[in-house]
Amino acid sequence: MRAAPEVVLAWRGPVTDGEMVDLVASHGGAPVAGWWDRIRPHSLGWVTARAGGTLLGFVNVAWDGGDHAFLLDTKTRGGHQREGIGAMVVRAAVERAREAGCEWLHVDFRPELQSFYLDACGFRRTDAGLIHLPGTALSR
Template sequence: MRENPAVVIAWRGPLSDDEMVDLVASHGGTPVPGWWDRIRPHSLGWVTARTGGSLVGFVNVAWDGGDHAFLIDTKTRGDRQRQGIGAMVVRAAAEGARTAGCEWLHVDYRPELRSFYVGACGFRETDAGLVHLPSLR
């Protein structure tokens, strides 16, 4: 994977809720104002990717307080996808979690993202389970 010197990667870089809303909307997602302000206090860390000061990529790193970290909400600006930015933020997230003392980094993904996480980012597939909690009613 080629590095892009025009992209500035930061562990726990400054990030506003308005920037997250804009990033999510840029790739057709449904932004929820206030989401980042609610989530940030529960994160081990996050990674931002910026070009010219503008947010072009993001990933959040949650954790269990011990050995396990979890990637959540990997995002790349819609017009900047497939340029290696997502892999750059994931690589920086892995390094941030390792430096914090975590031994394992987990990620869940939709089938169409397998080549990104397994191929471009080096994750191995594992058996896992999932319960959709609203379905338990």
């Protein structure tokens, strides 16, 4: 896949745990060494965006093995945010989930990312439920 002359997108392209740590740190995130190596086997796939070999963007697509896929961990290198790279990797992930036969692609996001996911990427608002497991006891 080719998104723009300088940015090359790849589905399930090679990406190391060290590159993921560097990408997360580049935008002020809190990287966890070993994270990518642990979750990669549970993914339907992922999209990488590179320029000159440098990892500029990433998104992971997890799934239930059937109709539902889940967009996770959309990331863009700190110095390249607001250049459309995040939207490019998300659009590529949407197409690949569709090609895999998924019927639904879910995404959760913080309120400040609403315009990115709803406007730039085409997701629609939906009702959902969420339990924060470490801090919640279920009542019967």
